[in-house]
Amino acid sequence: MKRKIDKQLDQSTEEKIKAAAYKLFTQKGYAGTRTRDIAEESGINLALLNYYFRSKEKLFDLIMADNMKQFMFGIFAITNDEKTSYEEKFTLIVNAYIDMLTIQPDMPIFVLSEIRYDPSGLIEKMQLDSTIMNSHMIKQLKQASDSGEIEEINPIHILMNILGLTIFPFIGSPLLKKIGGMEDAQFTAMMQERKKLIPAWIKEIIKKK
Amino acid sequence: MKRKIDKQLDQSTEEKIKAAAYKLFTQKGYAGTRTRDIAEESGINLALLNYYFRSKEKLFDLIMADNMKQFMFGIFAITNDEKTSYEEKFTLIVNAYIDMLTIQPDMPIFVLSEIRYDPSGLIEKMQLDSTIMNSHMIKQLKQASDSGEIEEINPIHILMNILGLTIFPFIGSPLLKKIGGMEDAQFTAMMQERKKLIPAWIKEIIKKK
DNA sequence: GTCTATATACGGATAGAC
DNA sequence: GTCTATCCGTATATAGAC
Numbered sequence A, B: 001m002k003r004k005i006d007k008q009l010d011q012s013t014e015e016k017i018k019a020a021a022y023k024l025f026t027q028k029g030y031a032g033t034r035t036r037d038i039a040e041e042s043g044i045n046l047a048l049l050n051y052y053f054r055s056k057e058k059l060f061d062l063i064m065a066d067n068m069k070q071f072m073f074g075i076f077a078i079t080n081d082e083k084t085s086y087e088e089k090f091t092l093i094v095n096a097y098i099d100m101l102t103i104q105p106d107m108p109i110f111v112l113s114e115i116r117y118d119p120s121g122l123i124e125k126m127q128l129d130s131t132i133m134n135s136h137m138i139k140q141l142k143q144a145s146d147s148g149e150i151e152e153i154n155p156i157h158i159l160m161n162i163l164g165l166t167i168f169p170f171i172g173s174p175l176l177k178k179i180g181g182m183e184d185a186q187f188t189a190m191m192q193e194r195k196k197l198i199p200a201w202i203k204e205i206i207k208k209k
Numbered sequence C: 001g002t003c004t005a006t007a008t009a010c011g012g013a014t015a016g017a018c
Numbered sequence D: 001g002t003c004t005a006t007c008c009g010t011a012t013a014t015a016g017a018c
Helices: A015-033 A035-042 A046-053 A056-078 A086-103 A107-117 A129-131 A138-146 A155-171 A173-180 A185-208 B013-032 B035-042 B046-055 B056-079 B086-103 B107-117 B129-133 B134-146 B154-169 B172-182 B185-207
Strands: none
Touching: A015 A035, A015 A046, A015 A056, A015 A086, A015 A107, A015 B013, A015 B107, A035 A046, A035 B013, A035 B185, A046 A056, A056 A107, A056 A129, A056 A138, A086 A107, A086 A138, A086 A155, A086 A185, A107 B013, A107 B107, A107 B172, A129 B172, A138 A155, A155 A173, A155 A185, A155 B154, A155 B172, A155 B185, A173 A185, A173 B107, A173 B129, A173 B154, A185 B154, A185 B185, B013 B035, B013 B046, B013 B056, B035 B046, B046 B056, B056 B086, B056 B107, B056 B129, B056 B134, B086 B107, B086 B134, B086 B154, B086 B185, B107 B154, B134 B154, B154 B172, B154 B185, B172 B185
């Protein structure tokens, strides 16, 4: 007889498959991942993959949705928080991404690759436009701009800057490590430095001169 | 009889295959591209692909090397030019990338994905470390730092900033367009704006306060 | 050099026993 | 739920005629 606690100790078969699929899809993309590899990685039988998830594509859709949620959730929650200043939001966004991507460095390139190649228009189904462009942060920036506190600048530029400065180093990390002659530990240390540097840079950039 | 000028008018079969392979590999990656699609796209027979290039992988290696060269060549040439100031180099790098990526927006995510997934250690074969870290630009920055003109900062941070601010918007363009409710033309216009903005921001960031 | 036809292997998916 | 065995479509690659 299984006791309740077993559920936490050993993963269910379904969870094992999902975990393996998550790892492989994120690493090698949809086309580069074979269902046989997922089965082997999770230590289960190939037939069980179809038993639980019907098809490779259905399994992928689940993983992709998970990834997208993780990739976007932080920024949704942070930009809409009415209790923080826009400066604090910069710091919160940068910290959230750096902490997440330090653990999962493959995620952004996976998400952005699959969105880009996607033949089925995955991105069309999401309502991203309203959610971020109507966020509390955008209102704060508009107000700061109107009062002459910061430069007049398209908020999309600011978003590009925050995400570019924060996410790009992870996307380019193999190249950047090679160029800088860095080990993983050094790279991680640099990204920790950037938690302080990036918010300061962004403020500097938008400040009225 | 073929005249010399024909060589420019109609591509050779080999060139047609290469062009199609370039397009498809860059768009969909190695695993996502089928040799049949390359044949169809280039209007040639499938067997000719193997006749000219021996295998899919060999063809891919050619395309990849081309892409890498394009992706890195600008920065090599610019950072080592002894006739320009480091400020001018910022502008030249940003302009070169924005011009290139406006035409070939898929390139960076392709190159960086394939480098990341690469099982055969492609990146190890390149000597990137010495080429950029010993460049004229790095020396100029060190000198400016020693003389108190700019902040003391790891030049890798500066490289991350230039590339992140410039390249990331292209990598994330489908998402950013959706978020900002932009058409292609608007996005392109924004990137043209950034040709002026980014160099100014970088200078601002490193300036001694 | 270019084609048609085909060998060969691989990958996704299922049938059916346990 | 889980396994073995297998089907079947597809993808790379080649043989051989022209």
